[in-house]
Amino acid sequence: MKITTKGRYALRIMTDLAVNQNGKFISLNDIAKRQGISNKYLEQIIAMLNKAGFLETARGNNGGYKLLKKPNEYLVGDILRATEGELMSIYCKDESSGGCERRKTCKRYSFWEGLDKVITEYVDSKTLEDLI
Secondary structure: OOOOHHHHHHHHHHHHHHHOOOOOOEOHHHHHHHHOOOHHHHHHHHHHHHHOOOEEEEOOOOOEEEEOOOHHHOEHHHHHHHHHOOOOOOHHHOHHHOOOOOOOOOOOHHHHHHHHHHHHHHHOOOEHHHHO
């Protein structure tokens, strides 16, 4: 499994919002400058985070983005899943594509299942506050 730039940048954006929160909305340009992410790419990731219900948004001169909850209420796993989809070590674990037809006879399936469990438990044990 490899976390893409979308997942990594989502964590950077969310930590930026957490660190710079002061009750006011933070502009896309401010986040982009601090994080060195292009506005266009940032917009794509912000849209995913907003769709996941992580952000409050406002338009206009004082508009921008801010966290809906406290940093300790966001699981790193939830942020990664919002941008990466399900976190799986191997394609045969992907239930949305029907999974692997050899699952019942595969001697290695329990290994992959265990690895996925460890990954999930780890990313779900960390909060945004832990990253600040």
